[in-house]
Amino acid sequence: MDALIGLAGLAGIIYSIIAMISAKRRHMPIKKPVIILFLGLVLFISGLSMTPPKDNNGIGTGDSTISPSPSAISTSAPEDTPTITPSPDIATITPTPTPTPTSKTLKELKVSFIDVGQADSILIQAPTGESMLIDAGNNDDSNLVVSYLKKQGIEKLDVVIGTHPHEDHIGGLDAVINAFDIGQIYMPKVSHTTITYEDVLTAIKNKGLKAKAPSPGTTFYLGDAKCNVLAPNSSSYEDLNNYSIVIKLEYGNTSFLFAGDAEDVSEKEMLNKKYNLDADVLKVGHHGSSSSTTAEFLSSVSPKYAVIMVGKDNNYGHPHKEVMDRLKSKKIPVYRTDESGTIVCTTDGKTITFNVSAGSYTSGEKTEQSTPTPKSSSGASGDRIVYYMKNGKSYHYSKNCSTLSRSKNILEGKLSDVIKMGKDDPCNVCVR
Ligand SMILES: [Zn+2]
Ligand SMILES: [Zn+2]
Numbered sequence: 001m002d003a004l005i006g007l008a009g010l011a012g013i014i015y016s017i018i019a020m021i022s023a024k025r026r027h028m029p030i031k032k033p034v035i036i037l038f039l040g041l042v043l044f045i046s047g048l049s050m051t052p053p054k055d056n057n058g059i060g061t062g063d064s065t066i067s068p069s070p071s072a073i074s075t076s077a078p079e080d081t082p083t084i085t086p087s088p089d090i091a092t093i094t095p096t097p098t099p100t101p102t103s104k105t106l107k108e109l110k111v112s113f114i115d116v117g118q119a120d121s122i123l124i125q126a127p128t129g130e131s132m133l134i135d136a137g138n139n140d141d142s143n144l145v146v147s148y149l150k151k152q153g154i155e156k157l158d159v160v161i162g163t164h165p166h167e168d169h170i171g172g173l174d175a176v177i178n179a180f181d182i183g184q185i186y187m188p189k190v191s192h193t194t195i196t197y198e199d200v201l202t203a204i205k206n207k208g209l210k211a212k213a214p215s216p217g218t219t220f221y222l223g224d225a226k227c228n229v230l231a232p233n234s235s236s237y238e239d240l241n242n243y244s245i246v247i248k249l250e251y252g253n254t255s256f257l258f259a260g261d262a263e264d265v266s267e268k269e270m271l272n273k274k275y276n277l278d279a280d281v282l283k284v285g286h287h288g289s290s291s292s293t294t295a296e297f298l299s300s301v302s303p304k305y306a307v308i309m310v311g312k313d314n315n316y317g318h319p320h321k322e323v324m325d326r327l328k329s330k331k332i333p334v335y336r337t338d339e340s341g342t343i344v345c346t347t348d349g350k351t352i353t354f355n356v357s358a359g360s361y362t363s364g365e366k367t368e369q370s371t372p373t374p375k376s377s378s379g380a381s382g383d384r385i386v387y388y389m390k391n392g393k394s395y396h397y398s399k400n401c402s403t404l405s406r407s408k409n410i411l412e413g414k415l416s417d418v419i420k421m422g423k424d425d426p427c428n429v430c431v432r
Contacts, residue, residue, distance in 0.1 A: 119138045135163055138429075142171070216231055232245065238265075260286075271296060284307065321363040
């Protein structure tokens with residue numbers, strides 16, 4: 001239709017030019033052809049402006065593969081494992097092909113590695129406005145995560161991923177689900193008998209949502225960013241960490257690999273599946289533990305930068321020396337939340353910039369004398385003094401626990417009393 005208007009305009013222009021020439025030759029008035037020329041021009045221009053631009057690469061990333069073309073969405077259907085089919089709901093998280101952004105609207109993709117101490121919480125904001133949250137820190141980080149998101153102007157999270165049911169990943173998830181509009185929730189198919197996990201399930205249910213387990217090998221889009229699901233590749237593991245949903249996000253020519261707490265077992269599976277693991281930024285698996293980031297996996301990812309989300313003076317000695325040595329020998333700059341706080345990384349699809357400078361290769365292992373946390377020998381006597389936060393659900397054995405360190409108001413009380421108050425989630429950092 002628009003093309004027809006344009007064509008009619010063009011015909012008018014050509015006709016009027018011919019008429020003008022012949023009128024001039026015959027010394028006749030050229031007023032009529034001039035009016036036709038004007039009308040023709042108007043029709044032609046309006047026809048042009050109504051024709052939608054065909055060029056999907058207007059985003060300027062120079063990489064046609066990332067364009068969220070409708071065809072790319074339909075191919076994101078399950079490729080192999082039909083067991084846990086990534087529901088047709090995937091389409092709901094893929095915003096209907098937005099009008100091609102002009103160069104004016106081109107902003108950057110922003111990845112915030114939110115400092116939640118010995119825990120993970122990563123916010124990804126696409127330039128087209130979509131956002132994704134991978135994990136939400138500990139229970140005690142709920143307010144911190146929610147307020148960080150609000151400060152970024154988030155009202156809706158298009159995708160929320162709870163990588164695996166450990167508290168340091170899903171602790172704040174219920175608060176996030178309650179505080180924002182949520183598109184799609186992804187969680188691995190594994191349950192966990194903790195109150196924290198139950199709270200998340202309740203929050204999901206109360207909001208009328210349903211968590212889905214994404215199949216490895218499938219993709220979904222966050223605006224123009226392509227998200228590849230790389231793990232988990234098996235249906236059962238000994239260690240909960242290996243259930244971690246691993247995502248590789250591609251934006252333009254840049255890429256990020258978010259490894260959750262995936263350990264060597266899962267890394268090996270990803271390698272065996274021959275996935276393209278190559279990424280510019282690696283969110284190092286399991287807080288820099290030596291159970292993750294094997295030499296083989298690191299070579300395959302070959303990151304330009306590594307990010308470690310880890311708490312200062314954590315009881316696990318994270319990040320471990322083996323991992324730091326491996327990163328150092330490959331001269332990969334390491335950004336760490338224990339040294340830099342929240343790390344914000346931005347990319348225009350070509351270059352990647354960090355808001356802070358790279359950190360040290362120092363491991364978290366304490367020299368000599370490792371202080372083993374006293375086991376809860378208390379048993380029946382719940383009279384041990386524990387520490388907690390007003391709004392938290394966890395209790396802590398150590399007042400200096402890294403997950404408490406950000407709180408100004410650390411309260412204390414007898415374990416039995418604190419549990420009665422509903423703060424019955426043992427901190428996974430200081431209570432072991
Ligand atoms: Zn963790
Ligand atoms: Zn974990």
